[in-house]
Amino acid sequence: MFLIISDLLKFAYTILMNHSRRIIERMEEMDKQKKPKYKIGDTVVITMYGTVGKVTDVKYLSGVYVYEINNSEGLYMESSLQLISEYEGELDEKEQIDIEYMYFFGDLVHVTGYGADLFKVVGFRTEIWRYKDNAWEDVIYELSRVSDGEWLEAGEEELTLVADADSADKFIEKLGLLSYVNNPHEPPALKETETKNWFRKAEKELLKRKYERKELIDSLLDIYNDYRHLYEMFHDKEYEKAMRVVIRKLRMIVNNDGKSSN
Structure with a gap:
């Protein structure tokens, strides 16, 4: 009697273990099905086109995983993708070029x-x-x-x-208050005359806008600094000459102001 009970217990235990194993295997299979086949960063082939791309996002929609490739707007099913290491078809080679x-x-x-x-x-x-x-x-x-x-x-x-681009127009406007001097295609006397006439005109225009002596001096100093910066960058004689012209104009303004105050 004892042996019969023992055999029955062993039989029941065997059935229970087999059933538990099947449950575990089923759970593992279900868990495996819940995980996406591909992960972000995987290099895959879009089989319908034969093009290669990288997985940039994984989404779970309506019980299935879909994949974003190369940050594109479209989404691809798992069945339409294949790891490049497993793909045996022909690839449509494309080159991506980054230009700075x-x-x-x-x-x-x-x-x-x-x-x-x-x-x-x-x-x-x-x-x-x-x-x-x-x-x-x-x-x-x-x-x-x-x-x-x-x-x-x-x-x-x-x-x-x-x-x-943000400061180009302002830069040109400031430089426009001075003309380039010593044009090699014109005689020296004409160059000097044109330079003086231009500065008289520029000074009048500047005075109309500024009205105050301090603002005029500040503007000329800004122009001088701009030309000095250009000269330090390119060592062009035109900029050096323009700097000297600005200094002469500043001296004239200061001297005239001193005379008027006496």
Whole structure:
């Protein structure tokens, strides 16, 4: 009798263990089904297109996982994706190029070989060159000369930033109070006359806007500092001459003020 009971207990225990094992396996299978097949960062192939991308987001919608690829707006089902290491079809190869632009619309620049001339950036483009044994990209900037609007193309290595787009117009306005002197195509007497006439006109315009001597001096000092900055950057004689002209104007203002106070 005891043996029969013992055998029954063993049999019941075996049945219980087998049932428990099936329950555990079922739970593991269900848990496995709840986990996404792919994770963020996986490189996958979109099988319908043969294109390669990275998983950038995983979403759980209506009981299924869907995947965002390369930050795109569309979502892909698991069945439409495959790890690139497991993919055996043909891939549609695409190249992603990251271009960093040094200058932008409205920036004020100097161009190598054009002396003190100022140019504004009005456009830019990228030229992509691919050969069997070599590859590179060229960024070409389209420019307009401030003085006469002449159009010019130049590469990044030929440009030097003078003022960004936000401050370019103000910079040009301040420099507009002074003219470039010593034009090599005109005789010295004419250059001196034109310079003096221009400064008389500029001074009148400046006085109309400022009305006060202090503001006039401050404006001329700003102009002097701008030209000094340009001279330190480019060592162009035109800027050095303009600095001397500003100093002469400041001396004239101070001397005239001293005479009027006597």
